[in-house]
Amino acid sequence: MIVLFSDYGQQGPYIGEIEAMLFRYAPSERVINLLCDVPAQNVQAGAYLLAALSADFPKGTIFFCVVDPGVGSGRDLPVVIRLVDHLFVGPHNGLFDLVSRWSATVECWQITYQPVKLSNSFHGRDLYAPVCAMLARQQPVPGKKISWSQRYNWPDDLAEIIYFDSFGNAWTGIRAAAMEVSKTLVVAGREIKHSDSFAGVPPGTSFWYENSSGLVEIAVNRGCAREELGLEIGSEVR
Known part of the structure; x- marks a missing residue:
């Protein structure tokens, strides 16, 4: 199961393009659009929402997570993190700070996969969706393991x-x-x-x-x- 969590909004083609990319590379995988109206570009709000909403999904769930105001700048590493039984894919920009804080174990990999097409403004479609599809099909994702550290010292509440x-x-x-x-x-x-x-x-x-x-x-x-x-x-x- 691949679960979408983003600030892409209800309007526009973005969620449809993500779903189409996932269907292209993982056609048998179930895709659930959990939340697409995280407050726009608000990574902190997204971090608290993600921690609250992701806990009850079944073992093996892959979370596609994009709230990425720095997209295209290269300042935030693209990562996969494993938190016990769940995988999270997205930018290392603070979005995973809270959900990782409550996890018993955290493993992190920097994504080094280079898609043929990578727009400057839509890494969700061009990078993170294909990586989620690879994980769903249990294919190796080009990357390297790195130590995990939170980006911000945000409060628990x-x-x-x-x-x-x-x-x-x-x-x-x-x-x-x-x-x-x-x-x-x-x-x-x-x-x-x-x-x-x-x-x-x-x-x-x-x-x-x-x-x-x-x-x-x-x-x-x-x-x-x-x-x-x-x-x-x-x-x-x-």
Whole structure:
């Protein structure tokens, strides 16, 4: 199984081109588009989202991971990392910092594969997708093993808004397991109390809860937290 995680967005041809490349080189492999609207060019938000979303996939899953504002610059090594039973393919730009932190083991290889065609702006299609296909077919990927080190000293829990779903609910980078339910959050000058579910508060009331990915999420029952609280990516949570 190959799982796509990117900031390519819902519009445009990019996801289709990735899927076509994977079908070309690994036609029997199942491809799942997990998330394609990571906040654009926001590697830090992507790192926390990837750590939260990738844990429950089956053994042997290959993650295609591209949030790459430095594409074409040569400043970030293309890598494959193995975290126990999962493989992650993408740029070594901080995107894997959190998911590797929670892994019992980490192995890393610098990709040295040189595709015939390599655009300056779409390494996802030209480099990372073929590498994912090679791994899925258990073919050797040209590369060399290197020591792993995180790019940034980001905190275990990021007290910011990192993502909005289609309902306008605001995901934070805080693991719910690290938060006491008695905690009252302050977001955009508003106090936000905990509720186990939407049904636990009246319509129009804002609250926070543990979402299905284990993160603290801020919502408004039958409303849009993004609009009603005036939130944006990077809004501070206290």
